[in-house]
Amino acid sequence: MGLIETTRGLLPGAGGTQRLPRCLGVALAKELIFTGRRLSGTQAQALGLVNHAVAQNEEGNAAYHRARELAQEILPQAPIAVRLGKVAIDRGMEVDIASGMAIEGMCYAQNIPTQDRLEGMAAFREKRPPRFVGE
Known part of the structure; x- marks a missing residue:
């Protein structure tokens, strides 16, 4: 190549x-x-x-x-978190680091209210694999 x-x-x-x-x-x-x-x-x-x-x-x-x-x-990872991680990386690489950190913060805030985040935290506490549903 x-x-x-x-x-x-x-x-x-x-x-x-x-x-x-x-x-x-x-x-x-x-x-x-x-x-x-x-x-x-x-x-x-x-x-x-x-x-x-x-x-x-x-x-x-x-x-x-x-x-x-x-x-x-x-595939087994939380789909919303994966998608938002991709957005944060892709958009963050196009701007200065301070703006990239702001983009990451916005993506993080979008992930907080998801059911998948709650499921991930519950699975961690209960020492079991998470069951993410993309919500």
């Missing part, structure tokens, strides 16, 4: 010149963009560009299977 546009006389588009420096830092992003270097999955994982690198299987769907495993880990 890589931003190879400069090897074709182009500039990376679709946010590549903005997102990569935010992920890796300016110096490494410039190096990768200016050289058009391609990275293996293992290299991308080592840099933190991807969470997981898996060897391909004979069916050609190893990444799909790993994604399903990850989804199975997320």
